[in-house]
Amino acid sequence: MERTLAIIKPDGVVRKLVGTVIQRLEQEGIRVAGMKMIRLTKVQAKGFYKVHQDKPFFDSVTDFMSSGPCVVMVLEGEDVIAHYRKIMGATDFKKAAEGTIRRDFATDIEKNVVHGSDSPETAAFEIGYFFSAMEVG
Ligand code: ATP
Ligand code: MG
Secondary structure (H helix, E strand, C coil): CEEEEEEECHHHHHCCCHHHHHHHHHHCCCEEEEEEEECCCHHHHHHHCHHHCCCCCHHHHHHHHCCCCEEEEEEEECCHHHHHHHHHCCCCCCCCCCCCHHHHHCCCCCCCCEEECCCHHHHHHHHHHHCCHHHCC
16 A cells, blocks of 8 residues: 555645545545645645746746645555555646546646645655644554
8 A cells, every 4th residue: 555645736625626536545545544625835835846946937836835725645546656646646637538527627827726745756746735644544
């Protein structure tokens, strides 16, 4: 069993896509092992996306991620990092495969509804960023 960190980004929460996203994960056999709603400060958003600190979109994406509440989740399943990334679809929703969350709901390369860790190392950092051991079961 593997774990990954998922976020329903502020655009997904505002657009009332929380239930839809969770339903898609559970229908695919993924288990929600931890979940809460949080509002990131700009500083916390910068800490989360620090791997992107030199990218041109860093200031914009961290403004976006701190613009409203997010739902953060720990997901559990076999090969769940790759499995969930497949369900999310490509970063750019125009390039995302049919039936993926981003293809169906994203409106912009930045406002793309969901986040998912991209490796076991990233998942460990990102889960620890949001959850204590007591909050995951
Ligand atoms: P995430 O890390 O959010 O799961 P990802 O791994 O598909 O997405 P990254 O390359 O890690 O994509 O980019 C992180 C986030 O930064 C993207 O999800 C998107 O919100 C934003 N982003 C990425 N590329 C661009 C871009 N070219 N212009 C604007 N925003 C971007
Ligand atoms: Mg990423």
